[in-house]
Amino acid sequence: xxxxxxxxxxxxxxxxxxxxxxxxxxxxxxxxxxxxxxxxxxxxxxxxxxxxxxxxxxxxxxxxxxxxxxxxxxxxxxxxxxxxxxxxxxxxxxxxxxxxxxxxxxxxxxxxxxxxxxxxxxxxxxxxxxxxxxxxxxxxxxxxxxxxxxxxxxxxxxxxxxxxxxxxxxxxxxxxxxxxxxxxxxxxxxxxxxxxxxxxxxxxxxxxxxxxxxxxxxxxxxxxxxxxxxxxxxxxxxxxxxxxxxxxxxxxxxxxxxxxxxxxxxxxxxxxxxxxxxxxxxxxxxxxxxxxxxxxxxxxxxxxxxxxxxxxxxxxxxxxxxxxxxxxxxxxxxxxxxxxxxxxxxxxxxxxxxxxxxxxxxxxxxxxxxxxxxxxxxxxxxxxxxxxxxxxxxxxxxxxxxxxxxxxxxxxxxxxxxxxxxxxxxxxxxxxxxxxxxxxxxxxxxxxxxxxxxxxxxxxxxxxxxxxxxxxxxxxxxxxxx
Amino acid sequence: xxxxxxxxxxxxxxxxxxxxxxxxxxxxxxxxxxxxxxxxxxxxxxxxxxxxxxxxxxxxxxxxxxxxxxxxxxxxxxxxxxxxxxxxxxxxxxxxxxxxxxxxxxxxxxxxxxxxxxxxxxxxxxxxxxxxxxxxxxxxxx
Numbered sequence: 001x002x003x004x005x006x007x008x009x010x011x012x013x014x015x016x017x018x019x020x021x022x023x024x025x026x027x028x029x030x031x032x033x034x035x036x037x038x039x040x041x042x043x044x045x046x047x048x049x050x051x052x053x054x055x056x057x058x059x060x061x062x063x064x065x066x067x068x069x070x071x072x073x074x075x076x077x078x079x080x081x082x083x084x085x086x087x088x089x090x091x092x093x094x095x096x097x098x099x100x101x102x103x104x105x106x107x108x109x110x111x112x113x114x115x116x117x118x119x120x121x122x123x124x125x126x127x128x129x130x131x132x133x134x135x136x137x138x139x140x141x142x143x144x145x146x147x148x149x150x151x152x153x154x155x156x157x158x159x160x161x162x163x164x165x166x167x168x169x170x171x172x173x174x175x176x177x178x179x180x181x182x183x184x185x186x187x188x189x190x191x192x193x194x195x196x197x198x199x200x201x202x203x204x205x206x207x208x209x210x211x212x213x214x215x216x217x218x219x220x221x222x223x224x225x226x227x228x229x230x231x232x233x234x235x236x237x238x239x240x241x242x243x244x245x246x247x248x249x250x251x252x253x254x255x256x257x258x259x260x261x262x263x264x265x266x267x268x269x270x271x272x273x274x275x276x277x278x279x280x281x282x283x284x285x286x287x288x289x290x291x292x293x294x295x296x297x298x299x300x301x302x303x304x305x306x307x308x309x310x311x312x313x314x315x316x317x318x319x320x321x322x323x324x325x326x327x328x329x330x331x332x333x334x335x336x337x338x339x340x341x342x343x344x345x346x347x348x349x350x351x352x353x354x355x356x357x358x359x360x361x362x363x364x365x366x367x368x369x370x371x372x373x374x375x376x377x378x379x380x381x382x383x384x385x386x387x388x389x390x391x392x393x394x395x396x397x398x399x400x401x402x403x404x405x406x407x408x409x410x411x412x413x414x415x416x417x418x419x420x421x422x423x424x425x426x427x428x429x430x431x432x433x434x435x436x437x438x439x440x441x442x443x444x445x446x447x448x449x450x451x452x453x454x455x456x457x458x459x460x461x462x463x464x465x466x467x468x469x470x471x472x473x474x475x476x477x478x479x480x481x482x
Numbered sequence: 483x484x485x486x487x488x489x490x491x492x493x494x495x496x497x498x499x500x501x502x503x504x505x506x507x508x509x510x511x512x513x514x515x516x517x518x519x520x521x522x523x524x525x526x527x528x529x530x531x532x533x534x535x536x537x538x539x540x541x542x543x544x545x546x547x548x549x550x551x552x553x554x555x556x557x558x559x560x561x562x563x564x565x566x567x568x569x570x571x572x573x574x575x576x577x578x579x580x581x582x583x584x585x586x587x588x589x590x591x592x593x594x595x596x597x598x599x600x601x602x603x604x605x606x607x608x609x610x611x612x613x614x615x616x617x618x619x620x621x622x623x624x
Contacts, residue, residue, distance in 0.1 A: 276553055279581025280509050283606035287515040290609045308511055357553050357582060 024102075024118040027109070030079055032057045032072055035113060044120065046097060065092055071104070071116075078106045078114050090118075101125045148213075148224065148245035151231065154238055156181045156197035168224075168247055170217035181243065186212045186221060200230045200241045210248065223248045258451055259382060273354030277319055281312030288312075322350050337482060338380060340371040340412060344403060347384040351392060359398035366405050371412055372482040375459045383452045383463075387416050387475045390449070394420025394473065407481065411461075414477045423467035500620065501544045502526040504574070506536040506562065507551040512605075516549050516579075519609050520616065533557035540566050545574040547619050549612075550599075552580030560589070563598045575619040581605035 015038075018025050024041035026034055037052050045052075045060070052060055057072060066072055069090045078085055086105045093099045102118040109115050142149045148165040152158050158181055161173040169176075169184065176184065182193040189211045196207050206229040212221035224245040231240040288305040291297065297305075348362055355362050373380075391401050399419035406413045449463075456463045460480050467473035505516045505527055513529040520527050528543065530536040533554040540548070540562075548566070552559040563576045576599045583590050585604055593599045601615050 276580075276582040279605040280512055283581065284509075284511045284515050286606040287519065287609055291518060308514070312511060356555065359556060 021117075023120070024116075026060075026116040026118075027113050028057060028075055028116055030112055032075060034060055041118070044092075044097075044100065062093075065090060069104075071106075074106055075114055075116070078108050079112075082108050084108060089121075092118075148243070148247075150181070150243050150245075152181050152197070152241045152243065154197070154201050154240055156194065156241065159240065165245075168215070168222060168245075169213055170215050184214050186214065196228050197241060200228060201238045203230055204232075206230075213245065223252065255451070255454060259379075259455075273351070273357045274319060274323065276357055277353040278316050281316040284312040285309045285316075319353070322346070335374055335376055338373055338375045338377045340373050340380070340405070340414070340479070341366060341369060343377050343380045344384060344405070344414070347381050347388060348403070350385060351388045354389075355392055355401065358392060358395065360392055360395050361400045363400060363402040364405075365403070367407055371405065371407070373412060373459070373479045374482050375479070379455045380459070383455050383477065384414075384416075386449065386452050387477070391416060391418035391420060391473070391475075394418050394422070396420075399472075410481050412479050412481050414479075415474055416477070417472060417474045419472045422469040422471050423465065423473050424469045500525060501546045502528050503616075504528050504530060504536065504539060504543070504545040504548040504550075506530045506533075506548065506554070506559070507579070508532060508553075508555050509551075512551070512579075516612065519612050523613070523616075533559075533562045536562050537565055537569075540570055540574070544572060547616060548574045548576045549579050549603075550576055552578055553582050560593055560598060563593070567598055575600040575622070577601045577603055577615055577619070579603045579605060579607075 018036070018038035019040070021038060022040060024044055025038045026041055027036045029035055033054065033056050034052055035054075037049065041047075042049060042052065047060070057075070058066060061071070069088065071090070074085050074088070084105065084107045088104050090102050090104055091099055092102055099122075100120055101122045103121050104116060104118040107115045107117065142160075142162045145162060146164050148168060149160075149162045150158055150165055151160045157178055158176045161171075161176050165176075166172055171184070180194075182190045182197070185193050192209075193211070196209070199207065206227055208225070208227050210223065210225050213224050214221050225248050226243060226245045229242045229244075230238050231242050233239045285308070288308045291305045292302065344364060348364060352362065388401065395401070395418055401419075402417045404415045404417075406415075453463055456477060456479070462478045464476045464478075465473060466476065503520055503525055505513050505520075506529070507513050507516070508531050510531070513531070517527045517529065528539060528545070530539050533556045536548075536550070536554075539545075548563075550559045550562060554562070559578055559580070563578070566576065567573055578590065578593065578599045578601070580590075580602070581604070583602070583604070585602065590599075590602045594602065600619060603612060603615055
């Protein structure tokens with residue numbers, strides 16, 4: 001093959017090579033004239049080979065770009081120093097084409113040339129901006145949340161801590177970063193929380209719980225409802241834990257208000273029965289006292305009157321004591337050991353008067369005389385009071401209210417069955433909804449069973465209803481045994 | 483036995499012509515109190531502790547006046563009064579005695595208007611109130 005054809009062959013390969021590069025490549029000489037150019041450049045700059053090759057750089061690139069990037073000076077520097085310039089950014093807009101973003105490098109080539117390589121990074125830049133935008137959005141979601149949102153490593157060391165967490169705890173992100181989350185919990189909760197983090201390493205299930213978060217700067221703690229969720233990587237391996245917490249103070253306050261209003265309703269219903277039951281002993285006392293005022297009564301009759309007065313005052317006093325217990329029971333909200341049998345007996349005593357007035361027979365069937373659960377006795381009493389009063393109201397013409405208590409494994413099941421009007425099928429799944437009521441306007445708040453539901457949930461139990469319209473209803477309360 | 487209470491009216495006129503008085507209340511002490519007041523007037527009483535018991539005694543005896551508790555374990559006092567008004571020819575005067583109702587209670591008003599009961603006595607009452615009620619009924623013609 002002749003030298004000429006070799007050279008020709010080489011040039012063809014050289015052009016093929018250059019054109020195959022997905023970047024724009026220009027060869028420039030010392031006089032800043034374009035010696036050769038690849039197809040990619042011609043395509044991107046919308047120029048022809050004829051009006052590019054042999055032309056000065058100043059003609060090939062728009063003046064604005066040359067001035068803003070100082071590319072001509074950079075090329076001269078490369079000629080002078082012989083050192084490459086790598087990775088400079090430039091934006092380029094050829095006429096009639098959208099703005100493109102390039103990274104360019106200027107490389108010295110033997111034979112007194114430099115190679116200008118321009119790599120189009122418009123798409124990468126757009127993607128990274130998109131990523132940053134999504135990241136900013138996610139961060140603002142977490143930051144704007146009024147719930148505590150934090151993340152930890154698998155051992156429970158805090159990695160992120162949002163604004164709500166800072167606000168509620170009074171601890172800044174700098175103060176908590178890298179600390180174990182359970183160090184911010186109440187002393188007697190630490191071990192439990194540590195175990196939750198252990199469980200998160202192998203579990204796919206979120207864990208819901210309630211405990212206090214210490215607020216050192218505010219000198220106390222706040223009750224929070226927490227959800228722990230394992231954070232998994234692409235291979236399903238646990239890499240940390242996401243913890244979301246909601247301040248329960250407001251909710252507790254609202255629930256307390258609802259319970260109070262419900263209690264007033266219950267008191268109203270009880271008033272009728274109580275009145276009957278207190279006026280009887282009062283009438284006996286009153287008449288007996290009048291007998292005592294008479295002259296010439298026998299010593300024996302005098303004593304009998306005094307005994308009647310004494311006994312009937314005791315009777316009235318016992319009814320009032322029951323009322324007071326009911327009215328004050330909400331003051332105690334600390335969970336403790338509670339005997340469910342005592343709670344049931346006390347509550348039955350409270351509604352007994354009303355039941356008697358309505359000719360309702362109350363039957364209590366127990367398996368054991370003492371049944372211990374963990375809870376607040378006042379709250380549990382309120383739950384049963386509500387259910388009993390509902391049952392009594394459902395039996396306007398009398399009937400039987402039977403309460404059976406059974407133990408099944410680690411749970412106690414209390415079934416409260418009435419022989420009343422029953423619950424229409426359509427209402428059965430609504431009865432635990434707030435404000436659902438079957439009572440006439442002004443006679444029921446419709447909050448009773450929704451509060452019962454919330455209290456029983458707080459005791460880690462469940463509450464269900466079964467009924468056939470016209471054939472009575474059964475409410476089933478299940479609680480974990482202590 | 484207590485000495486006779488002072489009477490608003492001379493009692494001699496009742497002694498011969500009056501049949502026993504029925505006291506219906508599920509509270510034994512309440513029956514004791516009303517019995518004491520009435521017996522002090524030299525009148526006879528019979529007591530019943532339930533609605534069924536009262537109906538039975540009403541059907542099988544002759545009573546001039548009934549002091550009837552409004553809330554009984556097996557039925558309402560008013561139901562007893564209603565039965566008495568339909569089943570007995572010689573209807574006794576019925577006084578409803580109640581801690582559950584009050585003087586101008588619509589239920590009580592309606593019962594009086596319908597002639598089911600003649601009078602109402604709210605618990606607690608004074609002994610004098612009870613006697614006044616008793617006397618006014620005994621003096622009224624049937």
